[in-house]
Amino acid sequence: xxxxxxxxxxxxxxxxxxxxxxxxxxxxxxxxxxxxxxxxxxxxxxxxxxxxxxxxxxxxxxxxxxxxxxxxxxxxxxxxxxxxxxxxxxxxxxxxxxxxxxxxxxxxxxxxxxxxxxxxxxxxxxxxxxxxxxxxxxxxxxxxxxxxxxxxxxxxxxxxxxxxxxxxxxxxxxxxxxxxxxxxxxxxxxxxxxxxxxxxxxxxxxxxxxxxxxxxxxxxxxxxxxxxxxxxxxxxxxxxxxxxxxxx
Amino acid sequence: xxxxxxxxxxxxxxxxxxxxxxxxxxxxxxxxxxxxxxxxxxxxxxxxxxxxxxxxxxxxxxxxxxxxxxxxxxxxxxxxxxxxxxxxxxxxxxxxxxxxxxxxxxxxxxxxxxxxxxxxxxxxxxxxxxxxxxxxxxxxxxxxxxxxxxxxxxxxxxxxxxxxxxxxxxxxxxxxxxxxxxxxxxxxxxxxxxxxxxxxxxxxxxxxxxxxxxxxxxxxxxxxxxxxxxxxxxxxxxxxxxxxxxxxxxxxxxxxxxxxxxxxxxxxxxxxxxxxxxxxxxxxxxx
Amino acid sequence: xxxxxxxxxxxxxxxxxxxxxxxxxxxxxxxxxxxxxxxxxxxxxxxxxxxxxxxxxxxxxxxxxxxxxxxxxxxxxxxxxxxxxxxxxxxxxxxxxxxxxxxxxxxxxxxxxxxxxxxxxxxxxxxxxxxxxxxxxxxxxxxxxxxxxxxxxxxxxxxxxxxxxxxxxxxxxxxxxxxxxxxxxxxxxxxxxxxxxxxxxxxxxxxxxxxxxxxxxxxxxxxxxxxxxxxxxxxxxxxxxxxxxxxxxxxxxxxxxxxxxxxxxxxxxxxxxxxxxxxxx
Ligand SMILES: Nc1ncnc2c1ncn2[C@@H]1O[C@H](COP(=O)(O)OP(=O)(O)OP(=O)(O)O)[C@@H](O)[C@H]1O
Ligand SMILES: Nc1ncnc2c1ncn2[C@@H]1O[C@H](COP(=O)(O)OP(=O)(O)OP(=O)(O)O)[C@@H](O)[C@H]1O
Ligand SMILES: [Mg+2]
Ligand SMILES: [Mg+2]
Numbered sequence: 001x002x003x004x005x006x007x008x009x010x011x012x013x014x015x016x017x018x019x020x021x022x023x024x025x026x027x028x029x030x031x032x033x034x035x036x037x038x039x040x041x042x043x044x045x046x047x048x049x050x051x052x053x054x055x056x057x058x059x060x061x062x063x064x065x066x067x068x069x070x071x072x073x074x075x076x077x078x079x080x081x082x083x084x085x086x087x088x089x090x091x092x093x094x095x096x097x098x099x100x101x102x103x104x105x106x107x108x109x110x111x112x113x114x115x116x117x118x119x120x121x122x123x124x125x126x127x128x129x130x131x132x133x134x135x136x137x138x139x140x141x142x143x144x145x146x147x148x149x150x151x152x153x154x155x156x157x158x159x160x161x162x163x164x165x166x167x168x169x170x171x172x173x174x175x176x177x178x179x180x181x182x183x184x185x186x187x188x189x190x191x192x193x194x195x196x197x198x199x200x201x202x203x204x205x206x207x208x209x210x211x212x213x214x215x216x217x218x219x220x221x222x223x224x225x226x227x228x229x230x231x232x233x234x235x236x237x238x239x240x241x242x243x244x245x246x247x248x
Numbered sequence: 249x250x251x252x253x254x255x256x257x258x259x260x261x262x263x264x265x266x267x268x269x270x271x272x273x274x275x276x277x278x279x280x281x282x283x284x285x286x287x288x289x290x291x292x293x294x295x296x297x298x299x300x301x302x303x304x305x306x307x308x309x310x311x312x313x314x315x316x317x318x319x320x321x322x323x324x325x326x327x328x329x330x331x332x333x334x335x336x337x338x339x340x341x342x343x344x345x346x347x348x349x350x351x352x353x354x355x356x357x358x359x360x361x362x363x364x365x366x367x368x369x370x371x372x373x374x375x376x377x378x379x380x381x382x383x384x385x386x387x388x389x390x391x392x393x394x395x396x397x398x399x400x401x402x403x404x405x406x407x408x409x410x411x412x413x414x415x416x417x418x419x420x421x422x423x424x425x426x427x428x429x430x431x432x433x434x435x436x437x438x439x440x441x442x443x444x445x446x447x448x449x450x451x452x453x454x455x456x457x458x459x460x461x462x463x464x465x466x467x468x469x470x471x472x473x474x475x476x477x478x479x480x481x482x483x484x485x486x487x488x489x490x491x492x493x494x495x496x497x498x499x500x501x502x503x504x505x506x507x508x509x510x511x512x513x514x515x516x517x518x519x520x521x522x523x524x525x526x527x528x529x530x531x532x533x534x535x
Numbered sequence: 536x537x538x539x540x541x542x543x544x545x546x547x548x549x550x551x552x553x554x555x556x557x558x559x560x561x562x563x564x565x566x567x568x569x570x571x572x573x574x575x576x577x578x579x580x581x582x583x584x585x586x587x588x589x590x591x592x593x594x595x596x597x598x599x600x601x602x603x604x605x606x607x608x609x610x611x612x613x614x615x616x617x618x619x620x621x622x623x624x625x626x627x628x629x630x631x632x633x634x635x636x637x638x639x640x641x642x643x644x645x646x647x648x649x650x651x652x653x654x655x656x657x658x659x660x661x662x663x664x665x666x667x668x669x670x671x672x673x674x675x676x677x678x679x680x681x682x683x684x685x686x687x688x689x690x691x692x693x694x695x696x697x698x699x700x701x702x703x704x705x706x707x708x709x710x711x712x713x714x715x716x717x718x719x720x721x722x723x724x725x726x727x728x729x730x731x732x733x734x735x736x737x738x739x740x741x742x743x744x745x746x747x748x749x750x751x752x753x754x755x756x757x758x759x760x761x762x763x764x765x766x767x768x769x770x771x772x773x774x775x776x777x778x779x780x781x782x783x784x785x786x787x788x789x790x791x792x793x794x795x796x797x798x799x800x801x802x803x804x805x806x807x808x809x810x811x812x813x814x815x816x
Contacts, residue, residue, distance in 0.1 A: 170584050219360045
């Protein structure tokens with residue numbers, strides 16, 4: 001089973017650095033265009049790593065969240081010139097040019113910052129991430145576990161959701177029409193049980209690692225997770241770009 | 249023989265549950281034993297397994313009292329990762345215990361934690377995969393395996409570590425009949441030749457009985473019987489009360505016994521059964 | 536009723552899991568699908584309700600081509616019991632859970648109530664209708680899952696290892712319910728590794744091996760083909776293994792369960808009808 005792409009082959013820490021660089025850049029970049037470009041670059045990396053299709057549902061979800069965030073905020077900003085009013089008669093629902101601009105920037109920033117997470121998860125095994133954190137960064141492994149457990153939670157939730165939707169289809173629920181409202185309605189009552197199941201399952205990673213002896217001392221590697229020239233180059237590039245963005 | 253596992257008056261309640269999952273349980277396992285533990289759903293098999301490898305109390309919240317000592321270490325005071333040097337675990341849900349992306353990496357994980365040099369890992373992986381009949385899956389991705397194939401990987405991963413004690417919680421629930429028998433044979437071999445101590449928690453009495461030296465029956469968190477399997481299979485009432493499997497060979501000969509047609513000890517295996525049937529027929533001059 | 540014609544299926548990773556499979560299961564039959572781990576049983580089952588579509592060949596269910604039919608449409612004909620009940624339970628009470636399918640069929644008020652009551656009664660869940668499925672034990676949850684499938688009124692029931700994780704008593708209870716449904720005329724397709732269950736309940740067996748259909752036929756026939764069984768990682772039920780040496784001599788043929796064997800052996804030992812046994816017609 002050869003790893004699927006160069007992205008899978010990179011050291012987990014390299015990908016974490018990339019993630020952090022994107023977050024930093026998103027923080028410092030100001031206009032909608034640069035942020036959009038940044039987001040596009042994340043998609044490009046996902047594409048190059050052959051996981052774009054795999055992470056698409058997650059990206060859609062994040063875009064939806066950013067969109068909701070935009071809608072909530074855009075009516076709250078009162079400065080600037082009013083572009084239009086939702087209910088002119090009652091004078092509520094004013095949207096200003098400043099508001100539009102600021103909220104677009106905020107939403108895009110949020111989108112760019114979060115989009116690396118699904119890409120990271122799709123190309124890195126959680127176990128390798130724990131190992132990398134503990135061995136290379138000397139993070140106490142309890143914290144590494146906690147971090148990775150929470151990261152692993154998202155794909156597990158997705159898996160569980162897929163299972164339930166499969167079960168619903170098998171009992172005659174017509175979800176093949178791609179009707180978004182229908183889908184949401186099907187999923188809402190499942191939220192709690194799905195969360196519980198997913199929490200239970202994501203905890204088992206820590207248990208599986210420990211009961212196989214992880215954390216009891218020094219270890220060896222079947223396939224050493226070496227920091228290769230490609231990692232050095234990628235890390236350097238990410239750091240450099242992040243610096244440039246901060247300086248500009 | 250020396251005592252390897254000692255469970256002393258152990259009681260465990262999950263979370264706020266008012267009923268104990270294990271109630272004042274006592275159990276001693278000596279080095280080199282091959283113990284089977286059975287009981288109906290909810291009897292506490294999994295809870296006991298988790299108490300032995302330290303997941304209880306380190307990971308599972310709940311109230312507990314008593315003591316579990318494995319190879320001289322009190323499980324409550326020893327991290328799971330330390331206990332893992334002595335005790336290997338195979339959990340009930342094969343899916344949930346896999347940590348890697350492909351088969352080879354999965355089996356290697358425990359060996360890496362033992363700091364085994366890479367050259368020694370490769371033959372060990374090969375050996376473990378061969379033992380459970382999945383050598384050809386070595387380079388497959390875990391996501392793309394069938395249920396039974398995943399379960400075999402989980403067993404191989406535990407075997408490769410060559411622990412002193414192996415605790416297996418329904419390890420053959422998704423295996424095909426030949427696979428189940430093969431795993432039992434491998435366990436017997438390791439037990440006899442390498443003195444591996446085995447605690448096997450199983451519902452499949454017929455498959456397990458011929459291999460174990462001792463059968464412990466749990467019910468509502470308590471030990472209700474602890475004897476050689478042959479003796480327990482004789483106690484039809486107990487089997488029925490606990491809702492345990494009545495292995496077909498034993499069930500058949502018990503019916504003969506009741507009809508006054510058979511008086512010797514109940515056979516456990518098909519081979520023993522054939523012998524006894526042959527004896528019966530020979531006595532009557534048939535065949 | 537169910538007809539597979541040269542059905543093949545290849546997973547996206549290139550692994551061909553089903554190879555040129557053809558069979559026919561008649562209305563009202565109880566068929567077991569058995570075979571080694573990884574032989575393709577689950578893959579085949581997922582074709583029955585359209586979760587997977589053949590790469591080539593086709594599968595017809597009551598005349599419906601599964602490649603073209605919508606899963607929702609197939610769901611009226613095929614009830615699918617997933618291996619893990621927790622993967623198919625998702626509503627707060629047992630009654631709502633059972634009502635989910637009928638509601639999707641477009642049924643209303645009274646009719647739904649009737650279906651829920653009937654399905655619950657069939658599996659002995661009537662007293663639990665208002666309970667939360669999550670508070671029930673695993674065995675009862677498996678029955679909730681079964682009832683919710685039955686409420687759709689499917690002619691065909693497809694069960695993927697319905698007894699794993701169940702204890703012996705619970706497994707027997709599930710099988711007793713299945714048998715009662717079979718008596719009422721349902722077509723049953725069961726995947727299991729428990730040959731004792733196959734021997735006790737099924738009428739015919741389909742043996743899969745390496746994605747191919749190695750053998751199909753009545754149980755006594757299938758279980759007497761040691762060569763094929765060995766290839767498929769299967770062992771015949773204990774009773775058949777016990778009597779194998781005598782079967783070769785024509786004694787005690789076609790006995791599958793301990794009770795039947797007991798009856799046969801009693802007859803033999805007590806000498807009744809003795810000669811006829813040794814020299815079968
Ligand atoms: N995580 C949990 N939270 C609360 N109660 C639990 C939990 N796990 C198990 N229990 C309860 O503890 C008791 C013992 O369960 P346990 O899982 O040990 O039984 P088991 O013998 O392994 O059963 P099975 O054959 O079904 O696996 C049961 O009453 C069960 O309901
Ligand atoms: N999602 C998948 N992608 C690729 N290959 C798969 C996938 N799922 C299963 N396979 C492979 O397809 C073959 C058939 O698998 P399937 O799950 O149908 O087996 P099965 O007969 O149900 O086995 P079991 O008795 O272990 O449940 C196996 O070789 C398996 O490794
Ligand atoms: Mg258990
Ligand atoms: Mg399967």
